[in-house]
Amino acid sequence: MTAETSGTAPEQAPVMLGIPSAPAPDFPPEVRARLDRDAESVLARYPQRRSALLPLLHLAQSEEGYVTPTGVKFAAEHAGVSTAEATAVATFYTMYRRKPSGDYQVGVCTNTLCAVMGGDAIFDALREHLGVGNGETTEDGKVTLEHIECNAACDYAPVLTVNWEFFDNQTVESAKALVDALRAGEEVSPTRGAPLCTFTDTARILAGFPDPRPGAVEAGGSGGAPSLTGLKAAKGEQA
Amino acid sequence: MTSPQAPQSADGLLRPVLSECWDSPQSWTLATYRRFGGYRGLPKALAMPPDDVIALVKDSGLRGRGGAGFPTGMKWQFIPQGDGKPHYLVVNADESEPGTCKDMPLLYANPLSLIEGMAIAAYAIRCSHAFIYLRGETVPVLRRLHHAVQEAYEAGYLGENILGSGFDLDITVHAGAGAYICGEETALLDSLEGRRGQPRLRPPFPALEGLYACPTVVNNVESVASVPGILANGKEWFRGFGSEKSAGHGLFSLSGHVVRPGQYEGGLGITLRQLLEKAGGIRPGHRLKFWTPGGSSTPMLTEEHLDAPLDFEGMAGLGTMLGTRALQIFDETVCVVRAVTRWTEFYAHESCGKCTPCREGTYWLVQLLRDLEAGKGRMADLEKLDDICDNIFGKAFCALGDGATAPITSSLQHFRDEYEAHITGRGCPFDPAASTVWADEPSGAAG
Numbered sequence: 001m002t003a004e005t006s007g008t009a010p011e012q013a014p015v016m017l018g019i020p021s022a023p024a025p026d027f028p029p030e031v032r033a034r035l036d037r038d039a040e041s042v043l044a045r046y047p048q049r050r051s052a053l054l055p056l057l058h059l060a061q062s063e064e065g066y067v068t069p070t071g072v073k074f075a076a077e078h079a080g081v082s083t084a085e086a087t088a089v090a091t092f093y094t095m096y097r098r099k100p101s102g103d104y105q106v107g108v109c110t111n112t113l114c115a116v117m118g119g120d121a122i123f124d125a126l127r128e129h130l131g132v133g134n135g136e137t138t139e140d141g142k143v144t145l146e147h148i149e150c151n152a153a154c155d156y157a158p159v160l161t162v163n164w165e166f167f168d169n170q171t172v173e174s175a176k177a178l179v180d181a182l183r184a185g186e187e188v189s190p191t192r193g194a195p196l197c198t199f200t201d202t203a204r205i206l207a208g209f210p211d212p213r214p215g216a217v218e219a220g221g222s223g224g225a226p227s228l229t230g231l232k233a234a235k236g237e238q239a
Numbered sequence: 240m241t242s243p244q245a246p247q248s249a250d251g252l253l254r255p256v257l258s259e260c261w262d263s264p265q266s267w268t269l270a271t272y273r274r275f276g277g278y279r280g281l282p283k284a285l286a287m288p289p290d291d292v293i294a295l296v297k298d299s300g301l302r303g304r305g306g307a308g309f310p311t312g313m314k315w316q317f318i319p320q321g322d323g324k325p326h327y328l329v330v331n332a333d334e335s336e337p338g339t340c341k342d343m344p345l346l347y348a349n350p351l352s353l354i355e356g357m358a359i360a361a362y363a364i365r366c367s368h369a370f371i372y373l374r375g376e377t378v379p380v381l382r383r384l385h386h387a388v389q390e391a392y393e394a395g396y397l398g399e400n401i402l403g404s405g406f407d408l409d410i411t412v413h414a415g416a417g418a419y420i421c422g423e424e425t426a427l428l429d430s431l432e433g434r435r436g437q438p439r440l441r442p443p444f445p446a447l448e449g450l451y452a453c454p455t456v457v458n459n460v461e462s463v464a465s466v467p468g469i470l471a472n473g474k475e476w477f478r479g480f481g482s483e484k485s486a487g488h489g490l491f492s493l494s495g496h497v498v499r500p501g502q503y504e505g506g507l508g509i510t511l512r513q514l515l516e517k518a519g520g521i522r523p524g525h526r527l528k529f530w531t532p533g534g535s536s537t538p539m540l541t542e543e544h545l546d547a548p549l550d551f552e553g554m555a556g557l558g559t560m561l562g563t564r565a566l567q568i569f570d571e572t573v574c575v576v577r578a579v580t581r582w583t584e585f586y587a588h589e590s591c592g593k594c595t596p597c598r599e600g601t602y603w604l605v606q607l608l609r610d611l612e613a614g615k616g617r618m619a620d621l622e623k624l625d626d627i628c629d630n631i632f633g634k635a636f637c638a639l640g641d642g643a644t645a646p647i648t649s650s651l652q653h654f655r656d657e658y659e660a661h662i663t664g665r666g667c668p669f670d671p672a673a674s675t676v677w678a679d680e681p682s683g684a685a686g
Contacts, residue, residue, distance in 0.1 A: 045411045047325070047368060048451055053433030054416050058375075079433055092435040092591075093416035095375050111337045112535065112581040113494055113567050118675040149419065149585055150337040151376050154494035154567065155501045158676065164378040171677055192347065193379030206375050206414045210385040217386045220379060222266035226501030227344040230491075231262055233503070233517045234253035235246045 021076075022083040024069035032074075035063060039078040042208060053079040055207045057090050062203035066097035095206075102137040103198045104182045107148035107161040108175070114150070118158040118171065123147050125172045130179060142183045155226035156191070163202040165190035168224055194219040242276035243472045252513055254480060255504045256488045257464055261348040267383050269390040272351040278396065280470030284359040285404040292363040296466060299474035300486030305331055305422075305459030306533060306562045308485075308551045311466075317446035318364045318454045327455040328361045328369035329431065330463055333415060333422040335374055336534035336642075337585060338565035341490040342460040344502055346373075346380045349464070350387035354410065356463035358396060359470055361408050364456055368409050372427050375414040384412045419589035423637050424457040426591065437593045438637035461490060480506035485550030485561075495530075495568035496522045496674075508553065511566060512545040524679065525570035529653065533562015535582045536642025538649035559649070572678070574669035575654045576661055579646045580608040586643035597640035600631040604647065611658060614666030621658055625651065 026032055038059055042052045056078050060071025067090045069083075076086035090096045108123040109115075126145055130138050137144045153159045156168035160175055167178060168191040181188050182196075189195045194216040205211050222228075247254040260266045260275045272278070284292050297312025318326055330353065334342040346353060353371070361369050373381055388410050391397040399407045418436045420426045425439035428450050449455020465487060469477045480488040485507040491514055494500045498519025511530065521527050529539045532549060538559040540547070547553050554561040569578065587601035604627055610616045628644035635641060651658065660668055672678060 045413075048432070050433035051413075051431060054430065055414065058414065058416065081433070089433065089435055093418050095415075095417035110581070111585055112578045113338060115581055116569065116573050116578065116671070116674045117495065118677065120671060121675060148376070149588070150335060150339070152334045152340045152343040152374070154338050154340045154565070155492055157494060157500070161376065164376045166377075166379065169676075190379070194382065202378055205378055205381060205385075206416075208385075208412065208414065210389070211382050217267075217382050218265065222263065222348045223261050223344050226499075227258075227348060228262050229499045229501030230253055230503030230505075230517070231246075231255045231258050233499075234248045234255050234505075236249070 019082050019084055021073060022069055022087070024073045024083075027063070027070060027074065031063065035059065035074060036078075038207070038209070039074075043078060045208065049078070049080040053081065053086060053089055054093070057086070057096055058203050058207035061096060062200045062207060065200050066100055100137075101199070102142050102144035104142060104162050104196070105144045105146060105164075105199055106179060106182070107146045107151070107164075109149070109151055109153075109157070109159045109161075110147040111150040113154050114157045114159055122158055122160070122170055122172055122175045126175055126179060129176050138183065140183060143179055156224060162188070162190065162196055163199050165193045165196060167191055190220070192220040192224055243476060248517070252509055253503060253505045253517060254488060256468055256480075257345055257349060257352055257461070258490065258502060258504045261344070266348045267350055267387065269351060269387075269394055272349070272355075276471060277351055277467065278355055280467035281355050281358050281396065282402055283470045284362055285402055285406060289363045289365060292359065292470070295474055296363070296469060299469045299477040300481075300484075301462065301465055301469065301477065302485065302487075302551065303459055304461035304465065304489060304563075306336070306536075306560070308561060311458060311462050314446065314456055314458065315360065315364050317444070318456060319447065320365060322454065324453045325368065325451075326364050326366040327450040327453055328357060328364060328366045329428065329450060329455055329457045330357060330369070330371045330460055331422060331424060331427055331457055332371050332373040332460045333427060334460070334563075335419040335422050336536060336563055336565060337582060338494060338531055338534045338567040339492065339563040340494065340565065341492045341502060341563065343377050343380050345460060345464060345490065347383055350383045351391065352464040352467060353460055354387050354391045355396070356466040357410060358391075358401065358408055359466050360456065360458065360463055362406050364454075366456075367407050368411070370431060370450075371410065371412045372421070372431055373412065373414055374421075375416050381412070381414055388412055418591075419585075420591045420637075420639060423639060426637070427457065428455065435591070437591045440636075482506070482508035482548060482550045482552070484552050489564055491549065491564045491566060493518050493566045493568060496525060496570040496573075497568050498522055507561075508548040508550040510546050510548060514549075514566065515545075515568075521568065521570055522679070525572065527568065528571045528573060529569050529575060529578075529650070531562075531565060531567045532559055534565040535567070535585070536560075536638070536645050537562040538645045539653065541653050559645075570674075572669065572673040574612075574667055574671075575650050575657050576608065576612045577667065577669065577671070579650050580605070580612045582646045583608050583643065586639065590639060590643075594636035594640070596631045597635040597637075597643065600627050600635075600640065601643050603627055604643070608647075611661050612667055614661060614664065616658075616662045618659070618662055620662075621651065621655070
């Protein structure tokens with residue numbers, strides 16, 4: 001491995017290669033001060049600074065809705081890496097957006113099982129219904145449509161996610177109604193989990209800051225019917 | 240959860256342990272966890288010398304629940320002691336293998352079984368800082384983990400001097416950012432160090448040089464969550480589940496064309512025929528065509544394998560793997576070429592790009608398969624598929640490459656005639672609409 005990880009000291013001087021930082025404006029001072037405090041709390045969770053890079057990028061995304069050069073520079077400075085290294089990381093992972101997108105990211109699982117069970121039909125119908133392609137955003141800036149890979153909910157197929165909350169057992173009609181409700185600004189609750197928050201609020205939870213809304217942890221109960229079906233069968237509660 | 244009196248079906252096949260509390264209101268809370276026998280294991284562990292805890296887990300026969308089935312206690316034993324370096328425990332909660340859906344409902348409904356298991360494992364390997372690497376795309380699970388860790392700190396099950404034992408442990412919950420490859424343990428460690436998630440050359444193995452080049456255990460969620468029960472109820476209790484070489488309980492996740500898809504927990508070694516009976520069978524009017532025993536990376540099986548025991552040996556004997564017990568069930572309406580093409584697109588998308596066989600090979604497999612599915616393939620393409628798979632399998636940097644070849648080689652073995660029909664018929668003979676969940680509904684909910 002590189003010199004950076006070969007030791008065990010909790011705080012090591014990062015290896016800087018003399019590469020100039022990518023040009024990017026900084027956040028406004030009051031925003032920067034607030035984010036710096038958040039970044040300190042992220043850094044405190046890890047023995048080595050660089051480990052904070054992924055949550056710091058989530059934090060940057062929670063401010064701007066996508067990862068901008070400003071956000072990369074902010075994350076790089078706190079993680080002790082060059083902006084080139086932080087950019088390399090930001091572009092590797094699919095959850096970091098690289099352009100402005102909607103308040104609600106609607107993901108349709110089109111991996112094999114969900115696709116076969118109806119995911120392909122739902123994705124095609126939503127493309128037509130919303131008039132956008134994969135990765136594109138509706139004109140009102142509300143909904144970004146994406147096809148996503150297996151999201152570990154196959155027993156609820158076909159599955160949609162909105163801002164990474166589960167919408168289980170979907171149909172073409174339910175999916176259309178869902179995006180219509182999102183665009184109309186109605187409060188929408190997933191099948192399992194808390195009422196939807198915006199993409200930037202979600203990014204903040206991903207940065208490791210617990211959801212502050214009362215009842216958010218409790219919402220959604222213990223599990224949907226497929227999660228409980230084996231337990232019920234064992235108890236003889238189901239034929 | 241860890242209660243020895245957990246319910247079981249009359250035939251003894253279904254025995255919920257980790258899923259025992261899932262139908263309780265607020266199943267994820269510490270109060271519920273304790274009510275079902277939680278936190279009886281940790282005090283027992285803390286009263287034992289750490290090496291005895293390792294020996295107990297080894298003797299229980301617990302093998303890794305993340306797919307590979309490596310003995311968990313042996314993994315812990317590999318951690319050098321007295322080396323003066325910090326030791327780390329990292330829980331792999333990156334569950335992303337297509338079809339795999341057991342750890343997310345477990346963490347959603349019963350996160351404290353993992354938190355207690357982590358405390359026991361960390362004590363055994365002499366670790367004071369442990370991590371949960373959770374895939375980022377499951378925010379409701381992340382909320383429950385944040386809450387569970389906080390509850391455990393407040394109750395003195397985490398932090399300094401846990402239960403007055405002098406043992407300290409901090410847990411950091413870390414959300415990933417979308418990359419299947421991070422389920423590979425060395426790629427996970429690189430990702431946790433703030434890098435692109437790419438696998439490392441082994442040796443050195445993580446047990447010697449893992450996180451920050453320090454001795455590290457990487458365990459699957461369900462493996463660690465199974466540990467409190469072993470401590471609380473004993474190794475004989477655990478060996479009372481499963482088969483001789485595949486001891487213990489496991490979650491079996493049925494998805495696809497079954498009447499009641501979902502999570503079914505019981506001893507390893509149950510068969511798909513038995514599970515399908517519990518799940519109401521294949522959807523009415525249809526029959527089983529093919530299935531995966533443990534996710535898309537495990538070679539597919541057919542109707543003739545319904546009575547094979549779903550344990551490590553039973554599946555290896557059929558040339559496949561138990562994997563994550565992700566039983567994806569496909570009926571006769573499903574085109575196997577379509578299914579395999581989609582999985583292959585997934586592997587090509589998720590290939591990290593580090594090694595040539597996987598990066599280039601998965602790209603060309605997709606091109607060939609798309610042509611075949613569209614009726615533009617030639618017979619020679621089938622040999623070419625086999626040839627490319629041969630150039631990936633065993634030659635890629637990590638198991639992702641091997642996994643990418645599994646659906647192709649196994650489907651060519653079982654369904655070569657169907658590939659040929661796509662070529663001779665110049666197109667796919669299947670109607671995708673017939674496979675949807677709403678296909679057989681009179682109203683035609685497809686709209």
